[in-house]
Every structure is written in structure tokens, then in C-alpha cells.
Amino acid sequence: MSSRQVTALVDLDAISSNFNLVRHHAPNSCAMAIMKADAYGHGAIRVAQSLPAADAFGVARVSEAVELREAGIGQPICLLEGVNDREELNLASIFELQVVIHDQSQLELLERSGARRKIWLKIDTGMGRLGFSPETVPEVLASLGKQTLLGVMTHLSEASDPSSTKTDLQLMRLQEVIGNLEQPGAKTLSIANSAGILGHAASLADWVRPGLMLYGATPFDDLKPMDELHPAMTFSAPVIAVHAVKAGESVGYGGIFTAAEDTRVAVIAAGYADGYPREIAQGAPILLHGERRKLVGNVSMDMICVELEPSDVVQPSDRAVLWGEGLAIEEIAALCGTIPYTLMTGVSSRVYRHYRVSN
Numbered sequence: 078m079s080s081r082q083v084t085a086l087v088d089l090d091a092i093s094s095n096f097n098l099v100r101h102h103a104p105n106s107c108a109m110a111i112m113k114a115d116a117y118g119h120g121a122i123r124v125a126q127s128l129p130a131a132d133a134f135g136v137a138r139v140s141e142a143v144e145l146r147e148a149g150i151g152q153p154i155c156l157l158e159g160v161n162d163r164e165e166l167n168l169a170s171i172f173e174l175q176v177v178i179h180d181q182s183q184l185e186l187l188e189r190s191g192a193r194r195k196i197w198l199k200i201d202t203g204m205g206r207l208g209f210s211p212e213t214v215p216e217v218l219a220s221l222g223k224q225t226l227l228g229v230m231t232h233l234s235e236a237s238d239p240s241s242t243k244t245d246l247q248l249m250r251l252q253e254v255i256g257n258l259e260q261p262g263a264k265t266l267s268i269a270n271s272a273g274i275l276g277h278a279a280s281l282a283d284w285v286r287p288g289l290m291l292y293g294a295t296p297f298d299d300l301k302p303m304d305e306l307h308p309a310m311t312f313s314a315p316v317i318a319v320h321a322v323k324a325g326e327s328v329g330y331g332g333i334f335t336a337a338e339d340t341r342v343a344v345i346a347a348g349y350a351d352g353y354p355r356e357i358a359q360g361a362p363i364l365l366h367g368e369r370r371k372l373v374g375n376v377s378m379d380m381i382c383v384e385l386e387p388s389d390v391v392q393p394s395d396r397a398v399l400w401g402e403g404l405a406i407e408e409i410a411a412l413c414g415t416i417p418y419t420l421m422t423g424v425s426s427r428v429y430r431h432y433r434v435s436n
Contacts, residue, residue, distance in 0.1 A: 082429045083314040083351045086401070087119045089127040089434040091307035095291045096128055098305055102274050103281045109155060109267065111288035112145065113137040118352075118421040119292055119310060120430045122148040127434065133175070135286055139165045146172045155197065158207070159183050166192055175227060179207040184220060195225045197267065200254060202247040204234040211254045218260050228265030229255060233280060236272035237298045244277050271296035275303075294417035300407040311401025312424060314347030316365075316393050319385070328382050329374025334359065341385040343370075345397045348379040352424035353399055358412045364398035365391055 099108050110131040111117075116124035125134055125145055133153040136142045142154045155175040160166045166186060169176055178184060179199035187194065198217065201208030208231065209217050218226070231251055235243035248268070255264055266282035271290035273280035276297065289296045293308035302308075322328060322336045343365065349355040355376040362369040363383050373384045385391060400406040406417045413420070 083347045086311040091309040094307045099287045103285045106285045107132040109133040109135045109286045111135045114422045118424045125150045197230045199230045202231045202250040204232045226262035230267040300411045302405040312399045313396045316343045316395045317346045318344040334373040343383045345381045348377045350378045354413045361412045
């Protein structure tokens with residue numbers, strides 16, 4: 078790795094610890110660890126390999142599942158968005174993938190092809206996105222034919238907001254639907270996402286689907302870091318220059334920062350092409366030698382600038398932490414008006430992933 082490389086250091090032990098926290102909160106549930114979007118930017122293959130105790134993995138797209146299978150991942154893999162055409166259905170058969178069915182067109186695809194798959198039935202209890210409406214579920218179940226029903230799935234829309242009553246309403250709707258069902262598998266439930274696992278004990282059904290919490294960030298809207306979660310990614314970049322800025326001179330595109338007095342600026346080799354958000358607020362913290370320093374000027378494609386204190390001894394090849402160890406991703410997300418998910422998944426492919434594990 079070049080010293081000029083922007084790096085995402087991924088702590089696999091932290092991910093394992095966070096998975097153990099899932100087990101602590103949901104001891105009677107099977108856990109489907111969510112690997113979509115390259116394990117939220119952490120690297121799906123390495124993350125999956127570090128979770129041998131996961132009961133299954135969940136992905137959004139067939140290509141994500143194929144990548145895991147071809148890397149030797151043997152646990153069940155579930156296609157959370159299902160399959161949309163014959164090619165995807167064939168791949169689901171070849172790679173022995175579980176399939177979520179959420180739309181009538183998918184049922185028709187299964188029937189036309191004569192395929193027999195292990196399926197989850199998704200019910201829309203209030204997310205308003207994917208899933209069969211509750212009143213159609215008995216008819217849908219009756220039309221499954223030779224498919225093997227693994228269980229019924231729904232997704233919580235407001236579990237991240239502890240003050241919302243929507244989760245209780247969704248759970249009530251789901252119980253109303255399944256109460257009189259007799260088909261094998263129809264009472265096996267998968268409900269809780271990370272926010273459900275950590276904040277809504279009533280959603281801890283037969284299966285839970287931890288996502289963001291595996292990677293060490295809070296799933297709650299207040300963006301307050303949780304001590305029991307261990308951040309898995311430290312995003313860092315090298316200093317490539319240190320130069321003087323005279324009072325009255327500006328820094329970067331648009332001149333949005335003007336030095337009030339003579340100062341020095343460290344130029345960091347990371348920008349929005351690496352995943353550091355251009356919309357972040359001026360003065361956002363960046364760590365240099367463990368000390369918080371302020372971002373100044375607009376974020377550019379490949380560089381950002383940091384104002385130094387007079388006593389700072391900083392030189393090219395020193396590294397700056399943009400988020401991670403010592404600087405919570407939740408704080409950075411709040412300063413961008415976004416959420417940790419977007420920062421993690423926005424780390425670009427040109428950023429080098431380096432993995433740390435104790436064994």
C-alpha cells in the first residue's frame with residue numbers, strides 16, 4: 078500500500094463483537110447478517126468470512142450473493158429483493174439462494190419456470206415499499222404450490238425513532254395476518270432490523286436481520302454513539318502538504334474560508350471521490366496525531382484542507398482520521414445532514430481496504 082493511499086481500516090474483531098451483541102439481545106433468534114452494498118462498504122467477502130456463527134446472510138442483489146458463493150461462503154444466502162427475471166431465477170437455483178417473494182409477478186415467474194425454491198414471503202405492514210398487502214396473504218400462500226416456505230418477513234419503517242408508535246402498529250398488523258394461518262412456515266417470522274434488535278424487544282421473532290449495528294454505528298435517529306457497539310471502520314488519508322496562509326487569503330474552491338490571521342493549513346489527500354462528503358459543515362473535526370482540527374474550505378474531488386494550531390508539528394506522510402477510532406462516524410454524519418449508512422456505503426472503490434483481526 079502506498080503511503081499516499083486513502084485507507085479504510087476494517088476491524089473484523091469489532092464486527093464479531095457486534096455480532097455477539099446481536100446474540101445477547103436476541104438469544105432465541107437466528108441471525109441473518111446483512112451483507113448488501115459490499116457489507117455497507119466494509120468488504121462483503123472478508124466480513125462474511127469473519128462471521129462463521131451467522132445463521133444466514135442477506136443481500137439485495139443476485140450479484141452480491143454470487144460473489145459470496147464464489148468466495149466459498151456456505152451459509153444460506155437470502156435475496157432480500159427476490160428475483161426479477163428468468164436469468165436471476167436460474168442463478169438463484171445454481172447458487173442455492175433463498176428468495177424473498179414480495180410481488181405477484183415473482184410468483185408468476187416461479188410458476189412459469191416450474192422452479193422450486195426456498196422462499197420467504199414479505200408482507201407490507203406499514204413500510205409502504207415492498208411486500209404483499211395483509212389482506213392478500215391467505216390467497217398468496219394458497220398459490221405457492223411446490224415452493225418451500227421458510228417464513229414470513231416484514232420490515233420496520235420507524236424503529237429508529239424510539240418515540241414512534243409505528244413499530245407497535247406493524248407488529249399488531251403482522252399478528253393479525255398470521256394468527257389463523259396453518260401452512261408450514263407461515264408462523265416463522267423475521268422482523269427486527271438493527272433498531273428493532275436494540276430498541277424493540279417485541280420484534281425479536283424467530284429471525285433477526287442485523288445490518289448497521291454489525292458495523293458499529295447506532296441505528297437510531299438521534300445519532301448518539303452507543304458504547305456497546307464497536308466501530309468497525311477507520312477512514313484515514315495522508316497529509317501531502319503543509320503551507321502558510323496569510324491573513325485575508327482564502328482556501329479552496331469558492332473561497333468560503335478566509336484566514337482571519339496568519340495560519341498554516343495541512344492538505345489531506347482525500348475528497349468526495351473517495352467518499353468524504355462535499356456537503357459537510359465548515360469546521361468539521363478531523364484528527365491529526367489524535368487531536369481535533371477543523372476542516373476549512375470546500376471539499377474537492379481529491380483533497381481537503383485542515384487548519385493547524387501554531388504548536389502543531391505536522392508533515393507530509395502523517396495521517397489524518399476522517400472518521401473511526403477517536404472520531405465517531407455519527408458525528409460526521411450529523412455534520413453532513415445524513416446518516417452513517419450513506420458515509421459507509423459511499424466509501425469508493427479506489428479507497429484501499431485493510432483488515433485487522435487478532436487471530
